[in-house]
Amino acid sequence: MSTANQIxxxxxxxxxxxxxxIIAYQIPEDLIKKETFDALHIYIIPKKELFERDITVNALGHKILGYPVHIDSPKYARNALIFNLCFVFDQQTCTTDYEPVVKKLSAYLTQLELESGYLSNEExxxxxxxxxxxxxxxLNTHGMCHVPMSKQINHNTFESHIPDYNASCSC
Known part of the structure; x- marks a missing residue:
């Protein structure tokens, strides 16, 4: 896969x-500095009207693609679990091919949370x-992934792929 298009x-x-x-986890560590996240978090953890929509933020040297999720339930502190799993790219990267992947991964994490508390359980x-x-x-090596999600949830896997990169992509 072309390195110009990599995550x-x-x-x-x-x-x-x-x-x-807060950023709970990031790979690699320190990719997004606290100061950068503090400046951009209102777009990454947005108001409720923007949940379950593709969000792309192109600022401060990064292009960040996410799909924020809000799960309402009295079992959570403040009656909601709000999260966003974001991909980070170079600013000039065309990210449209990644939008369905981020959406699918967010939907899958939501499903795992609803079925087993995957995101809210400390273990x-x-x-x-x-x-x-x-x-x-x-995704960076093969343009696709098939990842078992949990030892506790044997039959769940996340599968997705990136279509062949289109050099004429207009982002």
Whole structure:
């Protein structure tokens, strides 16, 4: 796969009930500095009207693609779990081919959370960095990925692929 189109990194952020918007995990570490996230978090963890929509932020040396999710339930602090798993690219990268992948991955994480508490359980959420590393490596190397999601959830896998890069992409 062309290096011009590769993902620089992936981060998982959430609205923490006491700390507010935070990056919980990122691969590689320190890809997005705290100051950068603090300046951009209102776009990455947006108002409710922008949940479950593709969000692309092109600022401060990065192009960030995410699909923010809001799960309402009284079982969560503040009655909601809010998260966004974001792909990070060079600013000039055309990211339209990645939009369905980010959306599918967010939907899959939502499904795992609803079925088993995957994101809200302290033990299972420790698997998120490995998942992000596996997705990053597979997409950058092969343009597709098939990743088992959890030891506890045997039959769940995330599968996706990037269409062949189109040099005439207009982003």
């Amino acid at each position: 620089k990194g992936i981060f998982f952020c959430e609205f923490h009930p006491t700390q507010g918007p 299972s959420r420790k698997e998120i960095p490995k998942l992000m590393q596996d997705v990053l490596q597979a």
